[in-house]
Amino acid sequence: MSHSHKITINQVLINKINAKQDFSYSLNNDTKRYIVGDKNLFSGKNPSIQYDLIYNDILELDNSYSTIGGWTDPKTSIYYVDYSLSFDSVFDALEVARENKEIAIYDTLENKAITLIK
16 A cells, blocks of 8 residues: 655745755745845744744745745854745845845845845
């Protein structure tokens, strides 16, 4: 008897968060090049222990944002999970990031974080 076990995208995201993996997952088909955190869902050193609302947040994804993603700040080892907006223009992305007091934006084309200068 063969059983097919499909893992949901929600469980994949929960697994990535609990493992503190860097990831970005598109919530709609309109994700642009530069990603800027807009709403923080979690920040801390150990999401598998500290992120109490993970199931509420991840099972009820808010598609009004472009992406959901996780990222570890290399300077502090703090792991962030954010809903994000995306932009074609690096200037627009940096402006919103400054307004949101973000540490960095993410460039999906170059696959790297761009740190904001204080």
